[in-house]
Amino acid sequence: MPEFAEINPQTNEVLRVILAKSKLWCEYELDGIWFRTYHDTEGKNFAGIGFTYHPDKDNFSAPQPYPSWTLDDQCHWQPPVSRPDGENSYDWNEETQTWEA
Numbered sequence: 001m002p003e004f005a006e007i008n009p010q011t012n013e014v015l016r017v018i019l020a021k022s023k024l025w026c027e028y029e030l031d032g033i034w035f036r037t038y039h040d041t042e043g044k045n046f047a048g049i050g051f052t053y054h055p056d057k058d059n060f061s062a063p064q065p066y067p068s069w070t071l072d073d074q075c076h077w078q079p080p081v082s083r084p085d086g087e088n089s090y091d092w093n094e095e096t097q098t099w100e101a
Helices: 023-030
Strands: 003-007 014-019 033-037 052-054 059-061 091-093 098-100
Touching: 003 023, 023 033
Parallel strands: none
Antiparallel strands: 003 014, 003 033, 052 059, 091 098
């Protein structure tokens, strides 16, 4: 069964995600503004509570992890500096704008 996300029409924030027969069923039975959400198929991102719907891309993004990160065309957050390659685990330091091992 497909999943649909209800969004706040003023902020485009996802309010809830449910399994349902169709978008029309959601709108008729539950009211509100609904969009289909996907699990990384067809180039679309899944939706979760607190995510944002981008109508111009018909796609969802997770909450912004850091103020310096920007949204790419696929609605994924990208750091201002690429994560280093290698086997180490890295964490982003927003204050220094660097990756720390």
